[in-house]
Amino acid sequence: MKRAKQKIFQDYIARQGLKSTRQRDIILDAFLSSDRHLSIEELYLKLRAKHPNIGYATVYRTLKLFAESGIAREIHFGDGQTRYEHVSEGEHHDHLVCTGCGTIIEFENESIEKLQDEVAVAHGFLIKHHKLELYGLCAKCRP
Numbered sequence: 223m224k225r226a227k228q229k230i231f232q233d234y235i236a237r238q239g240l241k242s243t244r245q246r247d248i249i250l251d252a253f254l255s256s257d258r259h260l261s262i263e264e265l266y267l268k269l270r271a272k273h274p275n276i277g278y279a280t281v282y283r284t285l286k287l288f289a290e291s292g293i294a295r296e297i298h299f300g301d302g303q304t305r306y307e308h309v310s311e312g313e314h315h316d317h318l319v320c321t322g323c324g325t326i327i328e329f330e331n332e333s334i335e336k337l338q339d340e341v342a343v344a345h346g347f348l349i350k351h352h353k354l355e356l357y358g359l360c361a362k363c364r365p
Contacts, residue, residue: 224254227293227308234291245276249284259297259305259326299326299355316354322363 231250235242252269253260260268266281285306288294294306299319305326316334318327334354342349 227254230293231288231291235287240287245273245280246284246287248273248276249281250288253285253288253294253306254308259299259307261303261305263303265306297353300357317356318360319355319357320360320363321357322359325360325362327360 232242252265262282262285266278269276289296293309295309297305297307315328315330
């Protein structure tokens with residue numbers, strides 16, 4: 223799957239008339255190797271130790287390109303930071319967001335998906351896409 227996303231991104235870059243650069247490749251590899259919802263700063267700090275020549279602005283612009291190309295999605299959890307997650311064709315998940323420590327847990331629940339479809343049908347509504355984010359305290363933060 224990693225190679226497929228790399229190809230999608232390289233094809234997108236070429237269509238946009240942009241050059242493939244070593245810095246973009248390094249950022250792409252770091253992003254695709256992560257299993258977290260990364261903010262620009264988190265990815266920048268992750269890269270900075272090994273690649274001090276990659277600047278914050280480069281990481282910012284590259285993550286935007288990932289989203290434009292369709293391999294990443296921008297997500298906002300109400301904490302003022304834009305985070306990025308991988309996008310996989312046909313895959314969908316929802317999020318539990320801890321308001322105490324910021325932990326983000328992905329989950330899938332077929333009953334919730336079915337209920338959403340039933341509600342839409344009952345109202346004559348065609349769902350194009352949706353997101354479900356539940357906010358509360360994780361097990362570590364609960365009193």
